[in-house]
Amino acid sequence: MIDKKLAEGIVASNRKVDFCMNCAEAKQARRAKNKQDTSTSAPTDEPGATLCIDLKVDIAPDRLDLKHILTSVDHATNYICVYLLRKKSEVEGLLEDFVKRCCKHLRFHKDFGGDAVLYASYIRNYLPTRANADHASPIEALTGKVPDVSYILRFGAKCMSNITHAAGKSARKQTEKVL
DSSP: TTTOOOOOSSSOOOOOOOOOOOHHHHHOOOOOSSSSSTTTOOOOEEEEEEOOOOOSOOOOOTTTTOOOEEEETTTTTTTTEEEEETTTHHHHHHHHHHHHHHHHHHHHOOOGGGHHHHHHHHHHHHSTTSSGGOOOHHHHHOOOOOOOTTSSSOOOOOOEEEESSSSSSEEEEEEEEEE
């Protein structure tokens, strides 16, 4: 710094400097820290689903005669979704309904039902949910980064909404939006 005249007021001395262990350790390069948790308790991207039918305790039918429970768990964000069913065979119907809606909106052929389910689960992972803190998406809760959703295809139905204003005349304003 003195030779290049980058600083003023520094006194240069020619005395010998002893070896300093703290200085040597501070100058060492550090290993890069892993950005992902690789331990056995790390969150996984795999969802799990359980149909509770073989319980040791009998589930009494509720007022709507629903006596089976389908529990769907996203282990990455601990998001739980529970469906109550009358019969075990309704699980297939629930999933088929979901696939049909996705196929209709995306104009998939019937042979692409599996792709519709994969795409729907992909979308659900990238959209905000009230189940997480600050309405974060499951991917954001898992990685800590806000996801980029600009490349997701837009689909849905057009709908009209009436907006009434309390002040003055109750003027109705209609806006067209995509749900």
